[in-house]
Amino acid sequence: MDNNKTPLIEVRNLNLSFGSFHALKNIDLKLYGGELIGLVGDNGAGKTTLINVMSGVYAPTSGEVCFAGRKVEKFHPKQAIEFGIETIQQSVGLCDNLSIARNFFLGREPVKRILGIPFLDFKAMRKASNDVVHTFGLRDNVSVDDEVATLSGGERQSVKIGRAVAFKNRVIIMDEPTNHLSVREREHVNELAQQLKEQGLLVIYITHDVYQVHRLADRVVIMENGAKVADVRKDEMSADDLEQIIRDGGRNCTDAA
Numbered sequence: 589m590d591n592n593k594t595p596l597i598e599v600r601n602l603n604l605s606f607g608s609f610h611a612l613k614n615i616d617l618k619l620y621g622g623e624l625i626g627l628v629g630d631n632g633a634g635k636t637t638l639i640n641v642m643s644g645v646y647a648p649t650s651g652e653v654c655f656a657g658r659k660v661e662k663f664h665p666k667q668a669i670e671f672g673i674e675t676i677q678q679s680v681g682l683c684d685n686l687s688i689a690r691n692f693f694l695g696r697e698p699v700k701r702i703l704g705i706p707f708l709d710f711k712a713m714r715k716a717s718n719d720v721v722h723t724f725g726l727r728d729n730v731s732v733d734d735e736v737a738t739l740s741g742g743e744r745q746s747v748k749i750g751r752a753v754a755f756k757n758r759v760i761i762m763d764e765p766t767n768h769l770s771v772r773e774r775e776h777v778n779e780l781a782q783q784l785k786e787q788g789l790l791v792i793y794i795t796h797d798v799y800q801v802h803r804l805a806d807r808v809v810i811m812e813n814g815a816k817v818a819d820v821r822k823d824e825m826s827a828d829d830l831e832q833i834i835r836d837g838g839r840n841c842t843d844a845a
């Protein structure tokens with residue numbers, strides 16, 4: 589990581605309360621393009637809440653978030669989408685009964701006009717989605733006219749990841765992306781995460797699997813009870829040590845940030 593670079597996302601002294609419940613506590617974090625960040629922590633640690641702030645779902649109670657050095661003034665999902673933040677979740681994001689091509693363009697369908705009347709441009713959708721999804725690992729015999737319902741779990745993730753890249757995102761948040769996947773599918777999704785990082789994107793990878801994330805990530809951020817309790821480059825700590833920090837609930841931890 590080059591600390592002279594402007595972080596793609598910077599969080600400063602961030603707090604978020606839901607009524608009297610203090611869900612995020614004084615979080616400071618700098619995340620750079622070209623990094624694969626593992627975000628780990630026990631159930632209820634605050635991982636999803638933190639990414640929900642980054643993606644504009646929640647506004648913080650206090651503190652700041654900056655995108656590429658610019659302070660976010662208005663927290664709204666549209667703002668985050670415009671900046672190029674895309675969240676890929678295991679169970680949402682695709683419509684089973686629509687084709688792969690339609691899913692690829694969900695909500696941003698290209699339109700062509702014939703005699704001034706707008707029609708969905710199916711040809712353009714097929715071509716663009718075909719080029720991308722096969723690069724991202726769909727079997728050769730899968731057609732982009734097939735319904736998403738016919739795809740395996742890993743292939744569904746491929747469609748979402750391909751879509752995120754095609755629409756020029758800068759930050760991909762992968763929330764438990766390999767849950768319920770087979771070993772090979774898991775490997776495939778993890779390879780895609782690496783590819784995204786190598787293309788210069790910031791990848792935030794949320795998981796409970798410390799060993800998987802230790803293999804994959806450049807840096808691991810551990811949360812516990814709403815606070816960031818460790819922020820370490822993976823070469824500074826073994827996966828066993830990371831797991832121990834989580835087991836200890838953040839006591840005896842290191843923060844390399």
Ligand SMILES: Nc1ncnc2c1ncn2[C@@H]1O[C@H](COP(=O)(O)OP(=O)(O)OP(=O)(O)O)[C@@H](O)[C@H]1O
Pocket residue numbers: 606609611629630631632633634635636637638
């Ligand atoms: N909208 C909300 N209103 C009230 N409390 C909330 C809300 N969203 C989250 N919380 C609480 O904030 C805490 C952190 O939840 P969060 O979902 O961020 O944890 P997590 O680390 O993502 O956990 P998991 O791994 O189980 O998904 C939990 O105690 C949760 O109940």
